[in-house]
Amino acid sequence: MFKKKPTVKPLAPLRSSDRRKTAEQIISELGLELPSTDLDDPEEKAAAVAKISNIRNALLPENALSARFTTTVGPDLKQVSGTVYVGSYRDDQRILWVKLEDRLYPTVYTLWQNPGIVPLLHTHTPVIEKLQGGADLMTPGLAAGPPFPSKAKQNATVAIASLDSPSVPLAVGRCEIDVSALEKVQGARGHAVENIHWAGDELWSWSNASKPGSQPPDSLQGWLDDDDEAADIATKTEQLDLADGANGGVSLHSGEEVAGAQDRTDIKDAFESVEDKPLSTKEIDEGFRKAFLYGVRHHMDVNRGQPSFGLSFPLTQSFVMANLVQPFLPAYTPAQTASLQIKKTSWKNIKKFIKSLDKEQIVKTKDRDTHEVVIMDIDFKDRTIADFTPYRLPKKETVGGAAQGREHNATVISDPGDSSVGQKIKKLELYRPKEKLADMFEKAQADPRGYHTTSEIGSIVTSYIAIEELVVETNKRLVKIDPILANAVFDGSTHLDKEVINKGTVPRDALIDRIIKSCSPFWSIIRNDESSSTSKPKAGAAPKITIMLETRSGNKTVTKVSGVEAYFIPPQPLADELRKVCAGSTSVEQLKGSSPKTPVMEIMVQGPQKDAVIKALEKRGVNRQWVEIVDKVKGKKKG
Template sequence: MFCKAFRVRASTAIKGSERKKLRGDVAAAFPSLSPERLVELIPNKDELNVVKIYTHKGEAGTVYTNSRNPILFEIEKALYPTDLLPAFSTWPPVLQKLAGGADLMLPGVVVPSSGFPQVERGTLCAVTLLGNRAPVAVAAAAMSTTEMLAAGMKGKGFVVLHTYMDHLWEYGDKSCPPTLAPLVADPAEKENAENEEEVEGKKPGNSFSTDTPQHVNIGDLSLKEQNSCPVVMGKEELNENRAAETAEDGSTGAQQDAEDSRTPQEQMDALFNQCFFHALKCKVKKSDLPLLTSTFLRSHMFSCCPAGQQLDIKKSSYKKFSKFLQSMQHQKILQVKELTKGVESIVEVDWKHPDIKAFAVPEGFSSASAAQDSKSEDREQIYRAPEIIPLYGVSAKMVPLFQDSGHRKGSILSSSEVRNIIINYVKTNELVDETNKNFVKVNAILCDCLLDKSEQDEISHLKWDDLLSRCLERLQPLHQVTFFGQEPIVRKGNIEPIDITTAQRSSNKKVTIIKNLELYGLDPQCVANILQQKVQASTTITPVPGAKDRVQVQIQGNQVHHLAKMLLEEYQLPRKYIQGLEKAAKLGRKK
């Protein structure tokens, strides 16, 4: 949060009443804090200041300082102290990456023999370095203690908010953390530290030792004891890195190093989680629900993807977007229902869920641009018509004709595959008429499969076109729909076209009714909003009579002409999938 410079917009001395209120807020947030420690943290007479800031991500925050040294900071009405928190230890060399903006991954957390403190997801925690219980970072737990252990200590453990050596630390007097010995000597931790250093090929040593200065070398980095104060050697290089990071768009170099340690699958999972929470927090509104899952992925999550990266569900551990949403549903973040057969929609979102509230918009995105992106006009521009392919299933009656090619009842084929199988069958059985190659001789199998009983005694030859068309008519109709960025969906029957009708209402008023928009990945609410803006007429969403979990868009007046232009030209849907365009009102001459 403070890995890059923040902007101060105001700094004022705290009033007596505000000091009392602040002390009450801290006591309420941290009930285990003793009155003596509370007075020590917020003294009665020392000068306290309230500093209003904007972080480099554009977040508004408040910092409370004592003699210019930050003691508390507040983001989104949540107080974050630099002490008073359950502590987790990490290796000293990790400090450089944390100061550079990286989050703390679980492989970098030292597991003490006494066990971890019991925390829940979102709990504020302190990060200490091995051998010194003085906090060097404040972070929010990305998962509970139970989840950390169940995950085998893999993945992101803590979202770092503030660290020693960051810009908030530089705002103060730049004092160093004190050297505080562990409350209980843990020989297992020392043994683990030595083993870790041996595996990495480094010399074992205890940082923060008051007897003999020790060094841990990682490239040009070394941790050294100077006047009982641990400092990072090569801080100029760290500042240079920060300057380079400010000039670049995207994640910091330290974050990239941390991400590089993960597998590509883990990185894609993390990217999907980031775009998911970003979309819910900044783009989806309660009025948008129910929202098609395809629309959510295409119009919301894709636009939240950082520049230079691309969401690909096949490269994640979920493999299918529906499974990713099931995982979010298990965490009670949202609820997904199949309102139309084969078409799922997000029907409910828990906006107060800790994961949504704790999510911070990545750098490069602003709330204003996110709100602008969520407008219906933008959704309209990035809509991509689904790819629809007619398919055919082998029925029981047609099995004799297809079994030689290795297909059985229920096999799914495209029209080109059916054509090739029929041609190969005719040539293999030498059924082409010698006198006229445009005709095919009908054998017993073709007779049983393709001819009606009244035709079996009369027809001995069929033209090629007639043969193929009869074959397709007797196969079970299916169709495959592929929405952009999603797995193909195969459904029975032919796809229903978008149905446009007009009806008469009271007072001789006409209305236009549109059905089956969901089958083509179109959000009925989004279409209604766009139509309302274009024709300046009221729209409503109503259930389809006689159909369960289906909705239709109703708009005042005969708007078939505007609908045709939008569906054919803007959404680029094929005309064969739209029914009722002939009902457009005829344009008469103006008198």
């Protein structure tokens, strides 16, 4: 979460009562066992009280400081705020705890000083590297189990360590599933742990003395039950077969685990020793054939719920090569890369290659003209496809410079057609009441944990006013402030609050507006005739599509478009249309700074093409009000 540097306000000493209250919250949330003080012997009772005091001091030292912080996370730059608690780690002042949404999480510095306060999970070293890039831990990435720690229940705070250093936690997260109940991880899918903080992020590196972050210790006592357990984990490390998940199930791509390759137990390890020599024609042919089968399986796994698995027939030769073959070629060495060229196959060109697949009855083709053949259909139930075993793909540097598996590129441009053209989009801005508003919503017979539109909240407030008879008789625009409204909405924290409380009344519209602002914002985008009940609202402000005009290479203007994925618009087909409409080159690449886990793609078009982009978006159901235009050429920003 803390890839971006948080803005930390000035630190202030914790009052004794606040420190005690915070320490008790930590003990309660982590389920730590404390000695009983219900003892008859005064000496034993005094010893128990002293031990509890020592535990509190160990978790949150007496010299602890606190401060509010803000930061932004995710591709939408969602603003997050909370509290950090700073205390001594060795000779430095470090962030020991971070409070997010009224929940306290330990940092690695706290874990290094307090062994065993949370369950410890293990994963492979390559996965740790991805966790330190901000990725979440997927279920197939769990190691050294089952069984897993019994306290690693859903929503529990856990630590994560590498199998290479099993006693040193390197990340802190929250279980999204009941990890303790897992009976196997091979073949499993989905997120296991939401990654909150890791050694190497901005919490770890924060220092009021501008010192670099402290490096993890080589080993720690107390995190493992005994030396036998450490030896057992070390043995598992030595015996680790990367085929069981060298990627550890950590998905750095949008959607589910890429191509299903991370959730198949029979994946071949393509990183075994490979001799760097040119391939024979037979090997090149087999490489192209396997790449096509891999490309089809990739679409079947990634686009399971879509017609024809996201493929829009007929498929052209260029599409087949660019999206179903090229990203999946097993080229592990420079010599193999040079060998795996279509002209070096026995078919010599893509047309004859596709025809060969037709002869195997894997696809059905049709001649479009003397130079081109198109695929009209694919037999997705063919045994050759069904029995195909995905192999580990080599990595290459993307345009943005980050190493990624090449199947990522295929995901980006997985749809040759564009089903978003003509779609109808409905954008909902929703609000969920916070806990302090629960009494008011319950009395108005409304769901205090549900999602409501602004008009619905207005009706709920009106119902509450009527039920409690709060309308001022002499001026029906005014509403009396009762204890529930005073505590939940006007708590006296601002000058305006104090003024309203002193008057005892507030205008109805101002009250509704204040209650809406006291709720947590959510959003949901509904496509075509889908019901709002089928779309789970997402936290934060509703996203906008950004159109940015900027100057490059001196005086050349380019237009960049980002954020279209939230509106069910595939970036590549949109870029293809803009290339034709604008008669200029276009490109699609990952937006700089977007999360590798849920990447946001950016379309770049040559020239000042704002109007053409807006017209193309309107064809896809996007309202002009949902678009933000940033004109860096003129230095303007328009809503």
